[in-house]
Amino acid sequence: MNFDPVFALSCNAALQVLVSSLLGTFMLIPLQPWGKKLAARVNMKSLLATHMDWYMLAFMQWGAAFMMDRWDAARDPVLALLLMFGGWTNALPYLLRGFGVNAFVMGGNALQRVSAGIAGLSVLAILWAWTAIIWRMLASA
Numbered sequence: 001m002n003f004d005p006v007f008a009l010s011c012n013a014a015l016q017v018l019v020s021s022l023l024g025t026f027m028l029i030p031l032q033p034w035g036k037k038l039a040a041r042v043n044m045k046s047l048l049a050t051h052m053d054w055y056m057l058a059f060m061q062w063g064a065a066f067m068m069d070r071w072d073a074a075r076d077p078v079l080a081l082l083l084m085f086g087g088w089t090n091a092l093p094y095l096l097r098g099f100g101v102n103a104f105v106m107g108g109n110a111l112q113r114v115s116a117g118i119a120g121l122s123v124l125a126i127l128w129a130w131t132a133i134i135w136r137m138l139a140s141a
Contacts, residue, residue, distance in 0.1 A: 005080030009065035012084045013058040020054035027051065046098035053091035060126075061087050067133055073140035079129040086126035093119045 027047050030039035064083050068075040093103035096115050102108065103115035 013061035016058040049094040057087040073136040082125040082129040086122040089122035
């Protein structure tokens with residue numbers, strides 16, 4: 001089976017839009033009269049940040065897919081996988097903060113430290129991939 005980074009990024013971005021839309025639908029529950037008990041348990045601002053971040057990260061992946069489709073030098077399965085990993089995990093701190101885990105701080109219990117570590121790796125993955133894409137595009141010009 002051949003891994004097509006453009007197809008993979010495009011499908012993954014579409015899946016992220018779907019998941020973010022489902023999260024947005026879930027976020028309506030605490031606003032309903034029958035869902036008030038849930039409102040006290042979740043941080044709606046953090047869930048909203050997750051919801052918006054996943055949309056933006058999906059657009060980032062579509063942008064990368066476009067660039068990889070137009071510039072063969074930028075087309076790389078490893079870079080696509082790095083962006084896909086970052087696309088899902090970069091919003092992890094916001095999502096977990098919505099349920100009481102502060103994944104922005106490398107401290108606290110094991111879940112918090114592991115979550116912060118994954119979030120840090122997601123930033124590195126995105127930065128590495130975009131640096132390589134831009135470098136390869138400029139080098140091929």
